[in-house]
Amino acid sequence: MKWILRFLKTLFIQPFIWYSRLPIKRKILVALISIASFCVLLLLFPLVLFFSVSTGMLGKIPSDKELLDVKNYQASEVYSSDSVLLGRYFVENRSDASYDEVSHYLFDAIIATEDARFYEHTGVDTKSLLRVLVKSIVLRQKTGGGSTITQQLAKNLFGRKHYGFLTIPVNKIREAIIANQLEKLYTKKEILMLYVNTVSFGEDTYGIKTCSQRFFNVTPDKLTAEQAAVLAGTLKSPSLYNPRRNPVKALQRRNLVLAQMEKYEYLPPAVSKKLQATPLTLHYNRFDNSEGP
Structure with a gap:
């Protein structure tokens, strides 16, 4: 349990303490850099996701041949001798x-x-x-x-x-x-x-x-x-x-x-x-x- 608390302190509390002690100009600079980095990641994420899907990394994309050969299951119809549909x-x-x-x-x-x-x-x-x-x-x-x-x-x-x-x-x-x-x-x-x-x-x-x-x-x-x-x-x-x-x-x-x-x-x-x-x-x-x- 203690190591979890230490990890959380290192991850969240210490950066906050460090940021609070910075001069105002440095705070503004760090904030701008953080926002810019977040925006870049936000833009890169869908591009990376699209690349991963289109290249088949997240599942095979059907080929043109497969798309030209699409088939549906069809019902078999049963007729009587006088052409009346009996069932499917x-x-x-x-x-x-x-x-x-x-x-x-x-x-x-x-x-x-x-x-x-x-x-x-x-x-x-x-x-x-x-x-x-x-x-x-x-x-x-x-x-x-x-x-x-x-x-x-x-x-x-x-x-x-x-x-x-x-x-x-x-x-x-x-x-x-x-x-x-x-x-x-x-x-x-x-x-x-x-x-x-x-x-x-x-x-x-x-x-x-x-x-x-x-x-x-x-x-x-x-x-x-x-x-x-x-x-x-x-x-x-x-x-x-x-x-x-x-x-x-x-x-x-x-x-x-x-x-x-x-x-x-x-x-x-x-x-x-x-x-x-x-x-x-x-x-x-x-x-x-x-x-x-």
């Missing part, structure tokens, strides 16, 4: 859709809500990120995480790892690097399709094809603007905004998405207002299934 066998209840098989309303809703500058950035929206930092740190306002659709895709494809107190910054940097790689390898249309085929909409549904069948019993190309807004709204929190389990929350979230679609001119104001006034209506369709490898 899956790890993740998912069936991929192509771009032409998805309603444009869904893309509009997702972009308006998740990443309004999707077509302008190259993976990381610096402008949006700075706005989030200012609002959250300086103004103390609650705001979104500033992650683009491509960054979210990177997280969905490769998950996150634990790095103690550095978990969030390391994973954010890693996702930004992967997002930038994805933008170089894929078109915006391809990134959108990878995203909507990858995300979870809750209730063990992955991808828009399975999700639209589950909640509205339609194929993705038949989704209306209102239905697309409901599904896009669940992405923020699939459990909280589940339209079957939490219809009130889902309705509020749907209307927010519709308002965003109006804001970014994907919907005329009159149409947006009319849709926001409609009740939340589902055509729930739960497939029989069994889990499998």
Whole structure:
């Protein structure tokens, strides 16, 4: 115990005593040097962290080949002799859709809500990120995480790892690097399709094809603007905004998405207002299934 006290005295008390005995000019000089040193360390830390992540020192960054070969688990569908779907066998209840098989309303809703500058950035929206930092740190306002659709895709494809107190910054940097790689390898249309085929909409549904069948019993190309807004709204929190389990929350979230679609001119104001006034209506369709490898 005594050695701990001696250590603390040497570390904190003695420097304070030494500083208190200095002439005023020396005190000012020492204070300025200390502040400058702290600022330099503060600037160097993120650079060192970025270098460590980008060089793979804190976990492997996927290669271009791996990014071009991304695959999703898909459900195996079992049909009767008269083409009736009997069930699905899956790890993740998912069936991929192509771009032409998805309603444009869904893309509009997702972009308006998740990443309004999707077509302008190259993976990381610096402008949006700075706005989030200012609002959250300086103004103390609650705001979104500033992650683009491509960054979210990177997280969905490769998950996150634990790095103690550095978990969030390391994973954010890693996702930004992967997002930038994805933008170089894929078109915006391809990134959108990878995203909507990858995300979870809750209730063990992955991808828009399975999700639209589950909640509205339609194929993705038949989704209306209102239905697309409901599904896009669940992405923020699939459990909280589940339209079957939490219809009130889902309705509020749907209307927010519709308002965003109006804001970014994907919907005329009159149409947006009319849709926001409609009740939340589902055509729930739960497939029989069994889990499998």
